Amino acid sequence: MSSKLPVVSGLEVIKALAKAGFYRVSQRGSHVKMRHPGGRIAIIPLHDELAPGTLRSILKQAGLSVEELTALLGQTPRKKQ
Numbered sequence: 432m433s434s435k436l437p438v439v440s441g442l443e444v445i446k447a448l449a450k451a452g453f454y455r456v457s458q459r460g461s462h463v464k465m466r467h468p469g470g471r472i473a474i475i476p477l478h479d480e481l482a483p484g485t486l487r488s489i490l491k492q493a494g495l496s497v498e499e500l501t502a503l504l505g506q507t508p509r510k511k512q
Contacts, residue, residue, distance in 0.1 A: 434496075436483050436486055436487070436497055437486075437497075437500065437501055437504060439480075439481060439486065440477075440481065441461075441463070441475050441477040441478050441479075441481060442477060443504060444486070444489060445463055445465065445475055447504050448465050448475070448493060448503075451495065451503055452467055453466060453467045453473065453493065454466060454467075456472075461476055461477045461478070462474055462475065462476050462477070463475045463476075463477060465493075467493070467494075471492065471493055473492040475489055
């Protein structure tokens with residue numbers, strides 16, 4: 432699989448992380464805090480389209496690869512318009 436980042440919204444990432452076992456802990460403004468039973472915490476902004484650096488940071492916090500995220504999304508990455 433390709434390691435190219437998909438173009439996703441914050442809500443799509445939240446749904447994907449939930450499939451990976453993360454659960455919503457809290458929300459402050461437009462940022463959602465999610466925790467994994469293993470102890471990892473990820474902060475996800477509720478933006479329409481996440482910047483590539485922001486998405487990479489979320490993946491690092493969650494301990495996921497681009498390929499794992501794409502599989503959790505259950506889709507091929509959509510192209511930026």
